Amino acid sequence: MTAKTKSKNTILEAVYETTADLHKAGFIDKRRMRHFEALCLSPVPEYSSDTIKAVRERYKISQAVLASVLNTSLSTVRQWEIGQKHPSGPSAKLLDLLERKGLQALI
Numbered sequence: 788m789t790a791k792t793k794s795k796n797t798i799l800e801a802v803y804e805t806t807a808d809l810h811k812a813g814f815i816d817k818r819r820m821r822h823f824e825a826l827c828l829s830p831v832p833e834y835s836s837d838t839i840k841a842v843r844e845r846y847k848i849s850q851a852v853l854a855s856v857l858n859t860s861l862s863t864v865r866q867w868e869i870g871q872k873h874p875s876g877p878s879a880k881l882l883d884l885l886e887r888k889g890l891q892a893l894i
Contacts, residue, residue, distance in 0.1 A: 803827055831879045836870040842882065843868075846890045856893050857881045 803823070810820040834842075843853050843864075854864045857878050866872040874882055884892050 799827060831883050834867070834874055834879065834882055836868050839864075839874070839882065840868050842886050846885070848890070856885070856890070 806815060806820065806823050809815045810817070815823075843850065848856070850864045850868070851861050854861045857864070857874075858881075859878055863872065863878075867874055881893060
């Protein structure tokens with residue numbers, strides 16, 4: 788992590804903490820707080836076919852099991868692994884969770 792990224796995260800954390808305190812005090816409504824929280828979410832990384840296969844092999848699961856865990860079809864996982872398609876939306880987020888938190892987080 789570069790120093791620039793680290794300082795940006797520190798600033799964002801401080802701003803978020805302040806905003807949360809303002810929300811608790813009643814100066815910011817729930818709707819604006821949710822909007823701010825959505826802006827603070829880190830982007831989901833893009834996954835290459837090699838990365839998807841490596842994640843699957845790390846947890847020693849088959850393509851069919853990965854498809855079941857991600858609530859997608861076996862053919863979709865196969866297409867991801869050969870590079871014909873790329874995961875997006877909920878599938879990409881679930882892959883990110885699988886990679887960061889492990890299989891137990893999704894079961």
